[in-house]
Amino acid sequence: MTLRIAVLASGRGSNLAALIDARRAGRLPVEFTLVASDKADAAALRHAEAHGIPTLALDPKSFATRREFDEALFANVAESGAQLVVLAGYMRIIDAAVTAVWTGRMINIHPSLLPKYRGLHTHRRVLEAGDPEHGASVHFVSAELDGGPVIAQARIDVRAGDTEDTLAERLLPREHRLLVACVDAIARGVVREGGGRVLFQGRAIPAPLQLDPTGHLTPA
Ligand code: GRF
Numbered sequence: 271m272t273l274r275i276a277v278l279a280s281g282r283g284s285n286l287a288a289l290i291d292a293r294r295a296g297r298l299p300v301e302f303t304l305v306a307s308d309k310a311d312a313a314a315l316r317h318a319e320a321h322g323i324p325t326l327a328l329d330p331k332s333f334a335t336r337r338e339f340d341e342a343l344f345a346n347v348a349e350s351g352a353q354l355v356v357l358a359g360y361m362r363i364i365d366a367a368v369t370a371v372w373t374g375r376m377i378n379i380h381p382s383l384l385p386k387y388r389g390l391h392t393h394r395r396v397l398e399a400g401d402p403e404h405g406a407s408v409h410f411v412s413a414e415l416d417g418g419p420v421i422a423q424a425r426i427d428v429r430a431g432d433t434e435d436t437l438a439e440r441l442l443p444r445e446h447r448l449l450v451a452c453v454d455a456i457a458r459g460v461v462r463e464g465g466g467r468v469l470f471q472g473r474a475i476p477a478p479l480q481l482d483p484t485g486h487l488t489p490a
Contacts, residue, residue: 272433278343278360283314285358285379288322288446289453298450301459303350306343308362314364324350340365344372354456357411358449374463374465375409377456379449381441383423384409388416393434393441404428404437405477406445408452410463418473419468421461422479422487424448430446431480447485456486 277286286305301489305318308328318325324345333339347355357378369376380391384407394406405425412418424444427438455461460471467474470489477490 273300275300277348277356278413279358280361283317292450303352337365340368360396393437401430420478424481448481
């Protein structure tokens with residue numbers, strides 16, 4: 271069983287690269303139907319092209335409204351045959367009319383321990399708050415920014431002397447493993463969305479799954 275996925279990315283594309291690497295190593299049962307971006311110069315698009323994955327760049331400025339842009343983008347996503355959409359560093363808010371259509375079939379990776387620090391500058395906000403730990407979350411996408419049900423999280427300690435850059439650098443490899451583990455769990459039918467909750471092996475989870483040191487998801 272292979273899950274057909276489309277990936278949306280606005281930038282560097284290291285999370286996309288992690289998915290591609292896992293697929294190539296035989297560790298992720300997916301097929302990439304499309305990599306799409308709102309930025310024509312996104313490195314993620316070049317990376318997809320290098321691996322023979324169909325790509326699409328759409329410029330939001332060519333559309334009158336957010337909804338028209340999102341409808342055009344997701345018409346392409348649907349046409350690609352994708353069963354799951356993965357937002358991997360996709361930096362645009364998606365119109366509620368579109369998120370409603372993809373409920374339970376779209377996930378996002380966000381660099382914080384949600385519900386803490388939705389939105390931007392998460393590393394800075396963790397440092398300003400003096401938090402002892404930081405992390406990343408993968409969640410099903412809802413109309414609310416970074417607000418849908420959280421599937422799983424990866425955690426790191428905040429150390430004395432940490433800066434935004436050191437936190438980002440230490441978290442990124444954990445993000446990659448977390449995203450791969452979540453896509454894998456969805457592809458294998460272990461995780462799905464139901465009634466606004468995350469179901470793990472068919473049961474609603476009371477708290478996000480946690481990424482263990484071996485890269486597996488375990489109940490909290
Ligand atoms: C990651 O930190 C991700 O959590 C956030 O944007 C960054 C994207 O990095 N949403 P990349 O483009 O996947 O390298």
